[in-house]
C-alpha cells in the first residue's frame with residue numbers, strides 16, 4: 001500500500017518535472033520556426049504522407065491507416081493542443097496508432113513541427 005502510494009508520488013513528480021523541463025525549453029513562436037516546420041513536414045521525414053500537405057489527414061497513404069491520421073484543421077487534438085503536448089506527441093508518438101515517435105528528429109526541428117502542425121488549426 002505504502003509502496004503504491006510512493007510509486008504514484010514518484011510518477012507524479014516525474015510528470016511535473018518533465019513538464020517543467022519541457023516548458024523551460026519551449027522556444028518562442030517565430031516566423032522562422034514555421035518556415036522550418038513546413039520544410040520538415042513536407043520533407044522525407046514523411047509527415048505529409050499521412051497527414052497531407054494541407055494537414056487534413058488526406059496524405060497519399062492515409063486511406064490505408066486505421067485509425068486514420070488526424071485532420072489538424074478541424075478535429076480536436078487527442079494528445080492535447082499546447083505546443084508542449086504536440087511536441088511530446090511528435091517525440092513519443094501515440095500508442096495503438098500508426099503515429100510513431102520521432103525522437104531521432106533534432107529537438108529544434110520537433111519544436112518547429114509542433115508550431116507548424118498547430119498553425120493548421122482553424123482559428
Ligand code: HEC
Pocket residue numbers: 041045046047048049050051065066067068069070076077078079080086089090094097098099100102113114117
Ligand atoms: C504513418 C502515418 C503517419 C505519419 C508518417 C505521421 N503521422 Fe502523425 N498521426 C498519424 C496517426 C494515425 C495519428 C493518430 C490519429 C488518431 O489517433 O486519431 C497521428 C497523430 C498525430 C498527432 C496528434 C494529434 C492528436 O490527436 O493529438 C500529431 C501532432 C502528429 N500526428 C504529427 C505528426 C508529425 C509532425 C509527423 C511527421 C514528423 C507525423 N505526424 C507523421 C499518422 C502518421
